[in-house]
Structure formats: C-alpha cells, structure tokens
Amino acid sequence: MAxxxxxxxxxxxxxxxxxxxxxxxxEKAERALGFLVMSAPMxxxxxxxxxxxxxxxxxxxxxxxxxxxxxxxxxxxxxxxxPTDPDNPAALAISGREEDHPERSRCRSxxxxxxxxxxxxxxxxxLRARTEPxxxxxxxxxxxxxx
Numbered sequence: 001m002a003x004x005x006x007x008x009x010x011x012x013x014x015x016x017x018x019x020x021x022x023x024x025x026x027e028k029a030e031r032a033l034g035f036l037v038m039s040a041p042m043x044x045x046x047x048x049x050x051x052x053x054x055x056x057x058x059x060x061x062x063x064x065x066x067x068x069x070x071x072x073x074x075x076x077x078x079x080x081x082x083p084t085d086p087d088n089p090a091a092l093a094i095s096g097r098e099e100d101h102p103e104r105s106r107c108r109s110x111x112x113x114x115x116x117x118x119x120x121x122x123x124x125x126x127l128r129a130r131t132e133p134x135x136x137x138x139x140x141x142x143x144x145x146x147x
Contacts, residue, residue: 006050010036013047017054026065033073043095044080049106052077056117060124071127078141081107111144118145 003014016036019029037048052074058064059071081104084095098104111118118141121127 003050009047009050012036013051017051017058020058020066020070021064023065030066030069030073037073037077044077044101044103044107046103048077048081049103049110052107052110053114053117056111056114056121059127060117060120062126068127071121074121075137075141077107078111078144079137080104081111081144082140083108108144108146111141112146115145115147118142118147122147 001014003009004011012032013036016029016032019025020033022029033051037045037051055070055074055077059067059074061067064070083098083104084091084101086092086097095101122138122142
C-alpha cells in the first residue's frame with residue numbers, strides 16, 4: 001500500500017501497523033494506533049477508514065499479538081461510524097452532523113467492502129469469548145458491514 005499517496009495520511013501509519021505484528025512492540029503500537037485512528041475521545045479520525053481493512057485482517061489472524069484488543073478497536077470503530085440521527089439533538093451535540101464527519105460513512109464503506117473479514121471475526125469462537133459482554137458492539141459491527 002502506498003500510504004504516502006493518501007492525502008492526509010500520517011507517515012506513522014505503516015510503522016504502527018507493522019508494530020502490531022511484533023510481539024515486543026505490539027502493546028506500544030496499539031497505543032499509537034489509538035492516537036492515529038481517533039481525532040478526539042469518541043470521534044474517528046480521517047485515518048480510520050484507511051486502516052479498517054488492515055485491522056480486520058490483523059484481528060482475524062490468531063498469530064497476531066493483542067488480536068483481541070485489535071478486535072476491540074474494530075468494534076469501537078463500527079459503533080462510532082454509525083450515522084447520527086439528524087432529529088436527535090443529543091446525538092448531534094455529541095457526534096455532530098453526518099455531513100461534517102465523512103470519515104463515518106467511509107468507515108461503513110470499508111466495513112461493507114470487507115464484510116467477508118467481518119463475518120470471520122464474528123464467527124471466531126476465541127474472539128466471541130473475549131467480547132461476549134459487548135454484544136451490542138458486535139451488532140454495531142454487523143450493521144456497519146451491512147450484514
């Protein structure tokens with residue numbers, strides 16, 4: 001992937017993604033990932049749609065360190081990418097208008113384009129056991145992928 005060709009993509013993205021594969025660097029890389037994919041608490045950055053396909057594949061690979069935590073990032077991204085109800089003033093105050101946050105629809109598109117990976121993750125028994133309390137988040141992932 002030519003990350004430098006993507007407008008607005010931080011140079012650190014490929015370094016962080018490679019770090020997620022290294023058992024010695026995975027924990028730090030996961031923390032750095034959080035800074036790259038979130039623009040503020042509970043708000044996705046413009047980078048998230050670009051990394052969704054990679055996060056899905058990493059979380060699906062049993063050999064990846066901290067895959068359960070990466071699946072957690074995937075679940076958060078799915079929930080935060082849900083469209084905001086324009087008739088709900090509280091939701092608008094928290095999340096902003098949909099047209100002001102194109103990263104949300106781009107994330108939904110990335111999830112839908114990679115629905116086969118979403119299905120694999122949702123069917124994975126080891127991830128299911130780790131995220132059982134997060135059934136609503138799992139439903140959000142299904143919805144984001146159009147499943």
